[in-house]
Amino acid sequence: MTDTLQLAGKSFDSRLIIGTGKYRSFEEMKAAHTASGAEMVTVAVNRVPLDRKTESFLDHLDPAMQILPNTAGCYDAEHAIRTARLAREALETDWVKLEVIGDQTTLLPDNEQTLEAARVLIKEGFIVLPYFTDDLIMAKKLIEAGCPAVMPLAAPIGSGMGVQNPSNLRIMREQLPDATIIVDAGVGVPSDAAVAMELGADAILMNTAIAEAGNPGQMATAMKLAVEAGRLAYLSGRMPKRLYASASSPIQGAIK
Amino acid sequence: MKIKINGEIKELEKALSLSQILELFSLPAQRVAVELNRRVVRKQDWSTTIVEDDDRIEVVHFVGGG
Numbered sequence: 001m002t003d004t005l006q007l008a009g010k011s012f013d014s015r016l017i018i019g020t021g022k023y024r025s026f027e028e029m030k031a032a033h034t035a036s037g038a039e040m041v042t043v044a045v046n047r048v049p050l051d052r053k054t055e056s057f058l059d060h061l062d063p064a065m066q067i068l069p070n071t072a073g074c075y076d077a078e079h080a081i082r083t084a085r086l087a088r089e090a091l092e093t094d095w096v097k098l099e100v101i102g103d104q105t106t107l108l109p110d111n112e113q114t115l116e117a118a119r120v121l122i123k124e125g126f127i128v129l130p131y132f133t134d135d136l137i138m139a140k141k142l143i144e145a146g147c148p149a150v151m152p153l154a155a156p157i158g159s160g161m162g163v164q165n166p167s168n169l170r171i172m173r174e175q176l177p178d179a180t181i182i183v184d185a186g187v188g189v190p191s192d193a194a195v196a197m198e199l200g201a202d203a204i205l206m207n208t209a210i211a212e213a214g215n216p217g218q219m220a221t222a223m224k225l226a227v228e229a230g231r232l233a234y235l236s237g238r239m240p241k242r243l244y245a246s247a248s249s250p251i252q253g254a255i256k
Numbered sequence: 257m258k259i260k261i262n263g264e265i266k267e268l269e270k271a272l273s274l275s276q277i278l279e280l281f282s283l284p285a286q287r288v289a290v291e292l293n294r295r296v297v298r299k300q301d302w303s304t305t306i307v308e309d310d311d312r313i314e315v316v317h318f319v320g321g322g
Contacts, residue, residue: 089289
């Protein structure tokens with residue numbers, strides 16, 4: 001059985017999308033990217049420093065990777081829209097990870113501005129993948145606006161806290177069975193990724209959990225396996241939870 | 257004339273095109289995008305777009321991010 005991730009007309013074998021930030025070296029980043037099996041990586045849009053020679057960061061990425069530019073660092077819809085337009089111009093891609101931050105300390109998303117920006121960008125032909133708070137109603141609005149997937153957070157960006165509100169993800173999955181849900185931000189360890197996938201997420205986007213690991217390449221492998229394990233578990237259907245024990249061995253016939 | 261490029265105020269002796277500005281400040285021309293007064297200027301228009309006094313230019317590229 002092929003179980004690919006379908007996203008805006010593209011098919012991905014990997015359900016892990018990873019970032020390119022915070023790596024200690026390009027070598028470590030490349031090793032992690034390869035080990036993760038990811039087919040899509042995020043990049044940020046930033047001012048080019050003046051008066052000095054700069055090399056292109058993109059040269060350090062596997063050319064086979066789909067590049068997903070983000071709008072990180074934007075605090076209102078207007079900045080996010082401008083950033084997306086610049087990214088499209090430079091990369092010739094309509095894909096954008098829409099991120100409108102509401103607050104510097106928590107980096108929690110400003111859902112209202114995110115929705116506003118999503119509507120404008122979708123009209124302009126962008127494929128908008130929005131990062132937002134794990135809220136069902138917001139997810140519905142973003143899908144209605146035309147987002148091909150929604151990307152609820154598990155926990156604040158770079159916190160590594162894991163899925164803070166599993167019920168919200170479960171509700172989102174149950175209420176939006178046809179939506180593509182990508183859990184973005186907050187994963188710290190492979191078990192977090194597995195939990196999100198077991199809850200029915202279609203994919204996971206992570207950066208810090210791999211980049212800040214002691215051995216990013218090895219952690220990338222662990223994340224790949226966790227995403228696969230979680231996905232298989234979700235498709236298999238978990239056993240019901242019970243308050244009391246249920247014997248696995250026959251109760252009748254034991255010697256007395 | 258004065259322009260603001262990537263947040264820095266710079267003095268220009270004469271009016272220049274966006275292509276010339278990129279060259280002047282050692283900015284790469286590949287895989288970058290240019291915004292003039294909050295509007296993207298397509299690459300094919302850089303050489304014919306002349307910068308005026310008080311213009312604000314943003315030149316961006318890609319860096320690592322999540």
